[in-house]
Amino acid sequence: MIKPIELGANVLIHSLTKWMGGHGVALGGAVIDGGNFNWGQNDKFPTLTAPHFGYQGVILWEEFGPAALSVRIRSEGMMNVGPCMSPQNAFYILQGLETLGLRMERHMSNTAAMLDFLVNDERIAWVKHPSLPDHPGHEVAMRLMPKGQGSIIACGIKGGREAGQAFIENVQLASHLANVGDAKTLVIHPGSTTHSHLSAEAMASSGLTDDLIRISVGLEDIEDLKDDFRQALRTASKVQSAKELAE
């Protein structure tokens, strides 16, 4: 999908819980040290270039060179602090990784079909995804991620907060969850859930709108998924109509 180290990154920090594990059942993370950063170029990284008290005074940059950071993470983070993954979680994530390639292809094809559906549905006010030409990051995303630009879609549902909440409460196949990257499609309406405590000003300043729905497109049959969205949007649009009548 994207090769950040080849694109110039030095260190990657990944969640394993999301697409890599793919099922949202195991917490995990990964740090990938590209080994392509000169920690010794100046004195800004003393934890790698000065004697390490926790490692018998070894200067990690001198002894391990390109692996200095990863050795420090292992020796200090893992050895001393001990955030060791449980065997069961490791099993879930390793098994998930076996199908990552296949799953990403399906995530991408389902996302493309879902975008087409949403863009053409009159009950949707707006759609944001890096693959769409009006997205501010479109050009960069197409260049850096030519095989697919991710399976997260943001869209606005006509009818604002109430319609958004109604949509979320009425999907049946999609799951109402704050996670992303699962095999199953996940939807959330921040305005009525995760960010409901924020004032309108705070919402606006963080770029959130009342009508925002975040979709993490999963691997289901796309027609089933579209049917589910259609019926939830139908209900949401009734809320919108009722609101208009009341006004």
Place this chain on the structure above:
Amino acid sequence: MKITLNDTEIFASTGGREFDPSGKTLMFIHGSGQSHLGFMLQHRFFANRGWQCVTPDMPGHGLSSGKAFKTVEEMADWYASFMQAVGIKKSSIIGHSMGGLIALELASRYSDLVSKAVFISTALAISVNDTLIDMAANDESKAITAMMDWAHGSTGHKHQHTVPGTSHMIYGSRVMASNASGSLHAGLSACKAYTNGPIAAADITCPTLTIICGQDKMTPRKTGLALHSALGGEMLEIPQSGHMSITEQPIEVNKALQAFF
């Protein structure tokens, strides 16, 4: 450890321990395009077991400044000077790849400095392909990629590292790329030009150990066997390793070294 030798700042790893040249000393000699980091899994292992370990970076390599030498003989002279500069009166030496050619010269011409000699994944002569030498001159990163491919056996290609999660080939590439530009070309050219191996081997009188690897494409098994035949001494074969046995099969290598020393 940092010293100035012949007006050049030289770094030598001591495995993270204070170095006492009067103790039982092991000096590791790195190969072409490598540095002390190639012996990462050896020098700390022995430094933490009572040995005085020292792995200098030759000029133009690793954390040493200066320009790379152009002949194996010059390199051997430099190691002898280095030993004198840091106060080593006698040491066991361990050479890998081109470091093995340097060890041949060092042990034969400076026999009073060498107590035992180990030759890992090396030969009496290393006939480097002209295409690779040209590549090192004109497109060093391509040469490094090619060498990483050839230098590793199945363990390396499958990223089965003793330090889980570490990629042999990517780590190796980073180590090679961090040397001064031109060092790889100089080293490969020096290997190709070196022809004194049989004479040097015949002159070596100290105990020797030759480690030969079954999947080695750079100094193939038959050249390792020829070296062992010329040296006599002890021999270990590691069938499941490519040229980079010191990182691919460090446990076997370290066990053999421990038994030999």
